[in-house]
Amino acid sequence: MKYDLLITSEPNETRVAILENDKVVELYFDRKDKESVISNIYLGRVQKIMPG
Numbered sequence: 001m002k003y004d005l006l007i008t009s010e011p012n013e014t015r016v017a018i019l020e021n022d023k024v025v026e027l028y029f030d031r032k033d034k035e036s037v038i039s040n041i042y043l044g045r046v047q048k049i050m051p052g
Contacts, residue, residue: 004019012033018026 016028
């Protein structure tokens with residue numbers, strides 16, 4: 001399995017993508033002008049799973 005890590009950084013934003021076999025499996029954005037949500041905990045419930 002092939003993995004790639006792509007990082008793009010600009011003065012106000014950093015973007016990170018993790019690719020598995022040339023397909024994006026994770027994508028992260030961090031904006032300097034917005035409050036960070038890293039380390040926050042959210043509770044949710046899956047209501048529907050779509051095929052695909």
